[in-house]
Amino acid sequence: MSLDNKPVYTGGCQCGAIRFRVEGTLGDASICHCRMCQKAFGNFFAPLTSVRGTDFEWTRGEPKRFQSSNHVKRGFCANCGTPLTYEAPDGTALAIGAFDEPEELAPTLQWGIEDKLPYVDDLSKLPGYTSDSDAESVEFLKTMVSYQHPDHDTEQWPPSGSRGEAGE
Numbered sequence: 640m641s642l643d644n645k646p647v648y649t650g651g652c653q654c655g656a657i658r659f660r661v662e663g664t665l666g667d668a669s670i671c672h673c674r675m676c677q678k679a680f681g682n683f684f685a686p687l688t689s690v691r692g693t694d695f696e697w698t699r700g701e702p703k704r705f706q707s708s709n710h711v712k713r714g715f716c717a718n719c720g721t722p723l724t725y726e727a728p729d730g731t732a733l734a735i736g737a738f739d740e741p742e743e744l745a746p747t748l749q750w751g752i753e754d755k756l757p758y759v760d761d762l763s764k765l766p767g768y769t770s771d772s773d774a775e776s777v778e779f780l781k782t783m784v785s786y787q788h789p790d791h792d793t794e795q796w797p798p799s800g801s802r803g804e805a806g807e
């Protein structure tokens with residue numbers, strides 16, 4: 640929350656070269672199934688939330704943009720590739736997964752369902768396992784050092800003297 644009681648959200652790309660801050664009420668969180676969003680996110684669909692009407696700023700770096708159509712630009716980190724924005728004439732939307740607390744941004748509607756991939760509705764029915772349920776991946780995870788930016792703002796990144804923040 641900000642001083643005048645507006646919600647505040649932060650986030651950024653995986654490597655931390657780009658960070659953003661939003662103050663105010665976000666628009667509807669959605670997923671878009673259109674083929675353009677599938678490609679732009681390298682994913683089954685694009686999870687996005689509009690920042691129209693909020694106080695939005697890039698607090699570190701700024702995305703590189705790809706003009707995906709005459710109307711729309713897609714912003715992404717040129718350093719690590721994280722998809723970050725959908726920028727249309729009527730406003731910008733941010734990738735939900737890039738927020739520090741994506742669990743707060745539950746999608747409430749779907750767009751482009753004519754392009755929905757046929758298996759998407761059944762994803763939640765697939766067998767599921769935790770990362771530690773496979774002995775080989777336990778060893779792998781034990782020795783893993785993450786270079787991913789943590790889910791909060793940092794004064795300096797990467798921290799001086801190391802490439803990453805151990806344990807994140």
Ligand SMILES: [Zn+2]
Binds near residue numbers: 657
């Ligand atoms: Zn990055």
Ligand SMILES: [Zn+2]
Binds near residue numbers: 675676685751
């Ligand atoms: Zn789309």
